[in-house]
Each structure stands twice: as C-alpha cells, then as structure tokens.
Amino acid sequence: MSATDTPLLEVRDLRVVLPTARGPAAALRGVSFEMSRGEKLGLIGESGCGKSLTALAIMGLLPEGAVVEGSIGLNGQELVGLGDDALAALRGDRIAMIFQEPMTALNPLHSIGAQVAEPLRLHRGLDRAAARTEALRLLERVQLPKAAQRLDAYPHQLSGGQRQRVMIAMALACGPDLLIADEPTTALDVTLQHEVLMLIDELVQGSGMALLLISHDLGVMARHVQRVMVMYGGTVVESGPTAAVFARRAHPYTRGLHAARPRLGATRGTRLPTIPGRVPELADLGLGCAFAERCDRAVADCRRASPADVVVGDHHRARCIRIEEAST
Amino acid sequence: MFSAIIGRPHLPRGPAIALFLLRRFATFVLTLAVASVVVFAVLDVLPGNVAQVMLGESATPQAVAALEKKLGLDRPTPERYAAWIQGLFTLQPGNSHAYDTPITELVAERLVVTVPLALLAMALTVVLALAAGLYAASHHNRAGDLGVMAASQLGIAIPSFWFGILLVMLFAVKLPWFPSGGFPGWTEDEGGGLWDGLQALVLPAVALAVVQAAILARFVRSAVLEVLREDFVRTARAKGLSRRAVLWGHVLRNAMVPVVTVIGLQFAGLVTGTVVIENVFSLPGLGRLIFQAISNRDLPLVQAMVMLLAATVIVINFVVDVLYALIDPRLKMAER
Amino acid sequence: MSFWTRALRHKSFVAGGVLVALLVAMALLSFVWTPHPATEIDVPNKLQPPSMKHWLGTDSLGRDIVSQLIVGARASIAVGLIAVGIGIVAGVALGLLAAARRGWVEEAVMRLADFGLAFPALLTAIMLAAIYGPGLLTSIVAIGIFNIPEFARITRASANSVWSREFVLAARACGKGALRITMEHVLPNIASVLVVQATIRFAIAILAEAGLSYLGLGTQPPTPSWGRMLGEGQSMMYQAPMLAVWPGLAIVLSVLGLNLMGDGLRDLLDPKLARQR
Numbered sequence: 001m002s003a004t005d006t007p008l009l010e011v012r013d014l015r016v017v018l019p020t021a022r023g024p025a026a027a028l029r030g031v032s033f034e035m036s037r038g039e040k041l042g043l044i045g046e047s048g049c050g051k052s053l054t055a056l057a058i059m060g061l062l063p064e065g066a067v068v069e070g071s072i073g074l075n076g077q078e079l080v081g082l083g084d085d086a087l088a089a090l091r092g093d094r095i096a097m098i099f100q101e102p103m104t105a106l107n108p109l110h111s112i113g114a115q116v117a118e119p120l121r122l123h124r125g126l127d128r129a130a131a132r133t134e135a136l137r138l139l140e141r142v143q144l145p146k147a148a149q150r151l152d153a154y155p156h157q158l159s160g161g162q163r164q165r166v167m168i169a170m171a172l173a174c175g176p177d178l179l180i181a182d183e184p185t186t187a188l189d190v191t192l193q194h195e196v197l198m199l200i201d202e203l204v205q206g207s208g209m210a211l212l213l214i215s216h217d218l219g220v221m222a223r224h225v226q227r228v229m230v231m232y233g234g235t236v237v238e239s240g241p242t243a244a245v246f247a248r249r250a251h252p253y254t255r256g257l258h259a260a261r262p263r264l265g266a267t268r269g270t271r272l273p274t275i276p277g278r279v280p281e282l283a284d285l286g287l288g289c290a291f292a293e294r295c296d297r298a299v300a301d302c303r304r305a306s307p308a309d310v311v312v313g314d315h316h317r318a319r320c321i322r323i324e325e326a327s328t
Numbered sequence: 329m330f331s332a333i334i335g336r337p338h339l340p341r342g343p344a345i346a347l348f349l350l351r352r353f354a355t356f357v358l359t360l361a362v363a364s365v366v367v368f369a370v371l372d373v374l375p376g377n378v379a380q381v382m383l384g385e386s387a388t389p390q391a392v393a394a395l396e397k398k399l400g401l402d403r404p405t406p407e408r409y410a411a412w413i414q415g416l417f418t419l420q421p422g423n424s425h426a427y428d429t430p431i432t433e434l435v436a437e438r439l440v441v442t443v444p445l446a447l448l449a450m451a452l453t454v455v456l457a458l459a460a461g462l463y464a465a466s467h468h469n470r471a472g473d474l475g476v477m478a479a480s481q482l483g484i485a486i487p488s489f490w491f492g493i494l495l496v497m498l499f500a501v502k503l504p505w506f507p508s509g510g511f512p513g514w515t516e517d518e519g520g521g522l523w524d525g526l527q528a529l530v531l532p533a534v535a536l537a538v539v540q541a542a543i544l545a546r547f548v549r550s551a552v553l554e555v556l557r558e559d560f561v562r563t564a565r566a567k568g569l570s571r572r573a574v575l576w577g578h579v580l581r582n583a584m585v586p587v588v589t590v591i592g593l594q595f596a597g598l599v600t601g602t603v604v605i606e607n608v609f610s611l612p613g614l615g616r617l618i619f620q621a622i623s624n625r626d627l628p629l630v631q632a633m634v635m636l637l638a639a640t641v642i643v644i645n646f647v648v649d650v651l652y653a654l655i656d657p658r659l660k661m662a663e664r
Numbered sequence: 665m666s667f668w669t670r671a672l673r674h675k676s677f678v679a680g681g682v683l684v685a686l687l688v689a690m691a692l693l694s695f696v697w698t699p700h701p702a703t704e705i706d707v708p709n710k711l712q713p714p715s716m717k718h719w720l721g722t723d724s725l726g727r728d729i730v731s732q733l734i735v736g737a738r739a740s741i742a743v744g745l746i747a748v749g750i751g752i753v754a755g756v757a758l759g760l761l762a763a764a765r766r767g768w769v770e771e772a773v774m775r776l777a778d779f780g781l782a783f784p785a786l787l788t789a790i791m792l793a794a795i796y797g798p799g800l801l802t803s804i805v806a807i808g809i810f811n812i813p814e815f816a817r818i819t820r821a822s823a824n825s826v827w828s829r830e831f832v833l834a835a836r837a838c839g840k841g842a843l844r845i846t847m848e849h850v851l852p853n854i855a856s857v858l859v860v861q862a863t864i865r866f867a868i869a870i871l872a873e874a875g876l877s878y879l880g881l882g883t884q885p886p887t888p889s890w891g892r893m894l895g896e897g898q899s900m901m902y903q904a905p906m907l908a909v910w911p912g913l914a915i916v917l918s919v920l921g922l923n924l925m926g927d928g929l930r931d932l933l934d935p936k937l938a939r940q941r
Binding site: 362381497603618621622634638 | 775778779781782783784785786787790791792793794795798867871874875878879880881894897898901902905908909912915916917919920923924
Binding site: 059061084085088089090091092093096097099101104105106107108109110118119122123167170171 | 558559560562563564565566567568569570571573578581582585
C-alpha cells in the first residue's frame with residue numbers, strides 16, 4: 001500500500017433517509033470510511049444498525065424512495081447521484097455483492113450455469129459457449145462438487161452451502177475490485193460457515209480484491225478481517241484494526257457486544273450478559289448519541305449532540321465522549 | 329405461491345414427470361367421466377319422461393310412445409348411459425331430434441366459427457393483459473399503475489355482451505368499419521373469404537377480450553409484483569442487469585407460472601362468453617346452435633353439446649396443469 | 665378508530681357503498697312507487713325520446729324506461745342475494761367440513777370443487793332450461809350452484825389456516841369437539857373473508873343474471889330485467905340506440921359498486937387480506 005494509491009472506496013458522510021410508515025427516517029447518519037485495494041474490512045453490528053444499508057447504498061440498490069446524500073467514491077468515480085444505467089454497468093463488474101439467504105437468492109427457473117454465465121455475457125460480451133466454459137471454471141474454483149453436471153442443474157437441486165458457492169462464483173465472474181459479502185454464512189450450518197469463509201478468504205487473497213465483510217459475529221471478524229467498523233443506529237461508533245478494537249473496546253457498545261458473546265467452557269448456569277434495552281426504531285432516534293438509552297455510562301451531554309470521532313489509538317477511532325479507560 | 333410447492337429433489341427428473349403426468353391424467357379421465365354422468369343424469373334421467381319433455385304437454389300418447397321407441401328410452405338407464413358414451417367416443421352421437429341430421433355434422437359446421445373466435449379472443453386477452461399488467465407493475469403506485477387499475481375495475485364491471493353491442497353501435501353502425509353481425513364464411517364459394525371471415529370475428533373477439541383481459545391484467549400485475557419482491561431479483565440487479573433486463577429476463581417467466589393457471593381457469597369464462605357473444609353478433613357458431621336446441625327442446629343435441637363444452641373446459645385445465653409442470657422445473661408434485 | 669370511522673374514510677368503500685345503496689334504494693322504491701307502471705304497454709307512444717313525462721323515454725312497446733330500470737333492480741338483487749345465499753350455505757358448509765375432517769373428505773370436496781369449475785353458470789342454466797324451461801328460478805338455481813365450489817374452496821383455505829393456529833390447538837387439548845371448534849373459533853375468524861367474497865360473488869351474480877336474461881334463459885316477460893332490456897334494446901339499435909345503453913349502465917354501476925365495496929371491505933376488515941391476490 002503505497003502513499004500514492006487513491007483509496008479504492010471512499011465513503012464520506014453518507015446519509016440515507018428511508019420512507020417509513022411513520023414518515024421519513026434517517027437510517028444512515030453520516031458514515032465515513034475508506035478501503036484500499038486488497039483490504040479486508042469488516043462491518044459489525046446488530047440487525048437494524050445500517051450495515052446492510054451501507055452495502056446497498058454502495059451498490060446503488062436502496063429501496064424506492066430512499067434519499068441519499070454524501071459521497072461514495074469508487075476508484076475516484078462518484079457513485080451518489082449516478083444514473084441507474086451507469087451504476088448497472090459497475091454492478092457485477094467492478095463491485096459485486098453476495099447476500100445472506102442462499103436459498104432464495106437464485107432464480108428457481110434458470111439453470112445454475114446460465115445464472116453464473118449471466119454477468120459474463122452482460123459485462124464481457126461473451127457468447128453462450130465461451131460464457132459456459134468460463135462458468136464451469138468458476139464453479140470449479142469455488143469447489144462446487146460435480147461442477148460439470150451442475151451447470152445444467154437447477155437451484156432447488158443444490159443445498160444451501162452449494163448455492164452460496166454458486167453465488168460466490170457469480171460475484172467473482174468478472175473479477176470485481178470490491179466484493180461485499182452481507183452475512184454470507186449466517187444462514188448456513190456452523191460447519192459450512194467456516195468452509196465458505198475460508199473459500200472467500202482464499203479467492204479474495206489470490207485476486208487482490210478488496211472485501212467488505214458484514215456480520216454480527218465477532219469471531220468471524222476476528223478471524224477474517226484486518227480492520228473492523230462497529231455500527232449502531234446508523235453510525236460507525238468505533239473503527240480500527242480488528243485486534244485493537246476487540247482488545248481495547250473503547251466504545252461502550254463494543255464493550256457490550258464483546259461481553260455478550262457466548263463462550264465455550266463457561267460453567268453451567270452462567271447467565272449470558274446482554275445489553276439492556278432494545279435496538280431503537282429509526283424514527284425514534286433523536287439528535288444525541290444513538291446508544292445513550294442503553295448505555296451505562298451515558299450522561300446528559302450524550303443526549304444533546306452526536307458525539308464526534310475521537311482518536312483512541314493507531315488508526316483507531318470511536319464516537320464517544322465517555323470512552324472507557326484501557327482495561328480488560 | 330412458491331413456498332407452497334414441495335419438490336422431491338432426489339427423484340430424477342424423467343420418472344418424476346412421468347409419475348406426475350400419469351396421476352394428472354387419471355384425475356382428468358375421472359373428471360370427464362363424472363362430468364358425463366352429471367350431464368346424462370340431468371338431461372336424460374332427471375326430466376322423468378324425456379320424450380314427453382321433448383314433445384311438450386300437448387303431444388299425443390302415441391307420439392310420445394313412438395319417440396320413446398326411437399330414442400331407445402325403454403332400455404334400462406345404465407345401458408342407455410353406456411350407449412351414449414359409446415356414441416360420443418365413436419363420434420356417432422346420433423341425430424338431432426329437431427333437424428334429424430347427425431349431431432356431428434351440425435357441430436362441425438359451427439365449430440369453424442366458434443373455435444377461431446375463441447382462439448382469437450384468448451390471444452387478444454393474453455396480449456392485452458400481459459401488456460397492461462406488466463406496465464402497471466413497473467409503474468407500481470404511480471400514475472400508470474393507478475390508471476391501469478381503474479381501467480380494469482371498469483372492465484370487470486362491464487358485461488361482455490353489452491360491450492359487444494356498444495362496439496357494434498360505434499364501429500359498425502356509426503363508423504362502417506366492421507360488419508354488425510353474421511358470418512360470411514371462410515371460403516369464397518360461401519360468399520366470404522379469409523379476410524372477410526376475420527373481419528366478422530374482430531368485434532366479437534374484442535368484446536370478449538376486453539372483459540377477460542381486465543380480470544387477467546390484475547393477476548399479471550400482482551404476480552409480477554410478488555416476483556419483484558423475491559430475493560433473486562435483487563441478485564439479478566446486483567449482477568448489473570438493468571431494471572428492464574430484470575423484468576424481461578427474470579421476472580416475466582417466473583410470474584407466468586401462476587398466471588398460466590389463471591388463464592386456464594378463465595377458459596370456462598371464455599366458453600360461456602363465446603356462447604353469449606355469438607348471440608349478440610348473430611354468428612352461426614355453437615352458441616346459436618345450443619339456443620336453438622333449447623327452444624326446440626332437442627335434448628339429444630343439448631346433451632351432446634353441453635358435454636362437448638364441459639369436456640373442452642376440462643381438457644384445457646388438464647393441458648394448463650401439464651404446461652405448468654413443464655415450465656416449473658421444481659415440479660409441483662404435492663397435492664394442492 | 666372504530667370500524668365505521670375507518671370505513672367512511674376509505675375512498676373505495678364509500679364510492680362502492682354509495683352505488684350499492686342506490687341500487688338497493690331503487691329496488692326498495694320499486695315496491696312502493698315508479699314513475700309509471702313498468703309493464704304498462706302503450707304502443708302509440710313507443711320509442712319516445714326523453715321528455716318530462718318519460719325521463720329516459722319509452723321502449724318499443726311504449727313502456728317507460730325509468731320504471732323498467734327501477735323494477736329491474738329487483739330481479740338483479742333477488743338473484744344476487746339468493747344465489748350467493750345458496751353458494752354460502754352449501755359452499756361454506758362443505759369447506760368447513762373439508763377443513764375439519766381433512767383426509768379423504770377434504771380430497772373429495774376439493775375434487776368436487778374443481779369439477780364444479782367445468783360447469784359455468786351458463787352451462788347449468790342451459791341444461792336446466794332445456795328441461796324445465798327458462799325463468800327466474802332457473803337462473804337462480806344455476807348461478808347458485810355455480811357459487812358453491814368457489815365458496816367451498818375459499819372457506820377450506822381460510823379454515824385450514826385457522827385450524828393450524830395455536831388457540832385452536834389449545835381448544836382441542838381441552839377436548840372440544842370439531843363441531844364446537846368450527847362454530848366457536850373457525851367461523852368467526854373466517855367471517856371477514858366470507859363477507860368480502862360474498863360482495864364480489866354478488867357482483868358476478870348480477871352479471872350472470874344479466875347474461876342469462878339477455879339470452880332469454882332468465883327472467884321472462886313481463887317481469888322487467890336489465891339483461892332482457894339490453895336484448896330488446898339491441899333490436900332497436902338503429903332506431904333508438906340509447907335503449908341499449910341505459911340498462912347496460914345500470915349493470916355496470918351496480919357491479920362496479922359491489923366490487924369497490926368488496927375491495928374496500930377487504931382492506932378494512934383485515935389489512936393482511938389486502939395482500940392476498
């Protein structure tokens with residue numbers, strides 16, 4: 001990573017307002033981060049914190065009626081405000097995304113081969129035969145068993161893990177610069193989770209692709225990404241090198257998340273610690289820190305204004321005015 | 329819709345289809361058989377003395393007895409039923425009582441009008457409904473959608489025969505673009521020709537199609553909207569397909585699966601509609617024939633024709649079911 | 665918000681409701697007063713254009729159009745009510761039975777319902793008319809029979825989903841029999857679905873009756889009926905085109921009203937229903 005590299009992805013003050021039943025609600029409140037080529041960045045948080053939305057915003061796939069402000073720069077090109085056709089040219093080609101539910105993510109009426117070949121035919125202009133050959137190669141690369149026979153098979157004939165491999169093959173078909181994986185293993189068996197994540201690691205490493213991995217699982221983050229961002233209530237509350245973030249746990253929410261993870265070997269009868277309260281509804285969030293309601297260190301100032309980014313360590317920041325002292 | 333389908337992933341595709349088709353065929357045959365029993369029961373057994381009904385109150389006992397003999401009404405019921413079924417199968421259902429000509433002849437004559445009309449109406453319906461439904465779905469909750477929905481709401485409320493009358497008043501009487509009724513025949517010998525024949529069928533087909541299309545368009549729209557909500561649509565967009573490409577390449581085919589079933593169900597309505605419309609436009613088709621048969625109390629003819637119409641609907645439903653299974657590779661093998 | 669407050673705000677429901685109220689009002693009015701006796705033939709005054717005496721004019725036999733329209737509403741409503749009534753009574757019973765018993769009973773009922781699809785109202789009416797002759801009764805019976813499979817199918821589907829809910833399981837665990845459960849739990853829960861279906865089938869019944877009368881299989885003269893008026897109007901197409909327009913409009917407005925009401929009811933009675941279809 002030389003100093004002259006422009007970052008692959010530069011997100012500046014990204015704000016997204018969604019229409020909800022109770023009126024427009026700010027779902028993303030000023031998200032900013034950068035990714036370099038080949039970097040692996042994790043995005044962690046509970047459901048509803050905005051991690052999937054961030055990914056969809058980058059892809060330009062937000063729901064109808066969403067209002068986007070701020071800047072998303074891919075290779076220097078501004079994505080916010082770009083027309084759908086221009087965005088479509090980038091999707092699948094320069095940025096690719098894999099989703100959480102492999103069971104429903106493939107079209108049940110199209111064959112596997114056809115679906116993997118689709119981005120190739122679309123972005124690379126390959127004819128049917130060439131695309132098919134390439135699709136086979138891709139399926140073998142994601143270690144799909146009996147790939148040759150599976151080309152003409154239909155999604156319902158494959159298991160969840162196999163379908164996810166197909167999704168990965170589809171996403172990597174055109175060799176994108178950035179792969180976004182939104183909870184790619186959450187819907188899979190534990191045994192498969194490891195395999196699929198290792199596969200993603202391997203493929204990403206080999207091709208110099210950047211990876212934005214979204215998950216709610218700290219273990220997954222710890223093992224697979226170099227940097228992690230913790231999100232809550234539509235903002236990034238802490239970000240930094242994975243090891244540092246999980247060791248230091250500067251932000252109270254990170255601390256709570258860390259404490260809440262189930263541990264092997266705990267004595268029977270140990271209560272799992274939880275973060276009191278519930279994730280707030282978008283429409284209910286006011287001006288102050290989104291986590292204030294549930295925070296055991298909150299003071300009056302916390303509710304008055306959104307906390308600024310504070311440097312906690314090397315490339316390690318957190319948004320809190322009551323940062324924990326370094327401790328276990 | 330899709331969640332209700334249970335597949336059997338471990339049966340290879342070939343034998344699975346065969347099994348399904350076999351079961352469906354058995355149901356089909358059974359339905360036909362039951363239909364024939366019902367028709368026979370209602371028209372041959374229920375009236376009591378069929379000959380009396382046919383000849384009317386004022387007939388002499390001798391005339392009634394003679395007719396009974398002629399129609400073989402003295403034989404036991406199961407035998408009569410068997411004879412009737414045999415007659416249908418061998419395409420020799422006897423003669424019309426009123427015209428004393430073979431029923432097959434009469435029916436064949438009329439089919440050349442009714443069948444093209446029904447096909448034309450069906451084709452128009454599907455085209456109109458697909459266009460309107462797709463348009464409405466892709467403009468969901470905007471002006472286009474609301475417009476189509478309002479139009480279809482109106483279309484559903486309009487009786488097709490009234491619409492036919494209006495069409496005649498406008499396009500045949502006021503603006504002499506189309507004939508106001510009658511059918512010149514398909515060949516020039518009869519005084520017509522291919523073009524003339526088609527011209528005579530346009531207004532009736534449109535009258536039928538508009539109403540049916542209004543109903544079908546709603547189904548198309550909701551099927552498309554349903555598919556648009558599916559995850560694989562998001563995947564397709566993530567691959568870089570434009571909205572239009574997604575609609576045509578992914579959504580349409582998936583939406584067709586439930587729509588095809590509805591088209592099949594609509595067929596019964598089409599059959600009814602055709603019969604009525606033929607009366608509006610004085611077309612010499614099956615519709616007219618049936619009504620003449622009723623006023624003549626020509627029970628053998630009515631019997632044969634009702635059976636024909638019911639059988640047509642049953643066959644169409646069977647074909648639709650089979651098509652459905654072929655379109656959807658997951659094979660709907662579970663009970664509905 | 666109470667049901668009526670929401671109802672009165674729902675555009676579809678209100679629009680439909682107004683039309684349906686007009687229809688019912690017309691039918692009720694017909695028993696008490698019509699501008700002229702609807703069946704009074706007055707040939708010297710035939711085919712009159714609209715005037716102060718005859719607001720929409722007269723038909724080919726000198727009968728007042730407005731009066732005929734008003735009285736014709738009766739036939740439409742009568743057929744609608746009774747035919748849908750038949751459909752509901754028999755169809756709902758069958759559907760409830762199918763859902764309660766499951767197994768082969770359910771199979772049999774469903775096959776019967778499928779089979780019923782092959783016999784649209786017209787076909788049944790044709791068969792009945794061939795034997796018993798045309799008439800109001802013929803059309804009522806034919807349309808009624810036609811409604812049974814539809815109600816059976818809808819009832820079974822809704823009832824099945826109620827049966828699988830937890831409070832029913834609880835009731836069964838208490839030892840409540842199928843009949844009691846059906847009456848006390850299932851029926852009240854599917855009532856809203858049935859009400860919506862009933863309005864829609866009512867609309868279809870009116871259309872079907874009009875069709876049958878037009879063909880001469882339904883209401884016979886001298887009883888006025890919109891369908892038959894259409895038929896008569898058609899033969900006068902060249903001399904008095906409007907004769908064919910008025911009864912058609914009456915049919916369209918009634919059916920439209922019922923459909924709009926039905927859609928409105930669907931939204932109001934159960935917002936979840938709004939997604940069905």
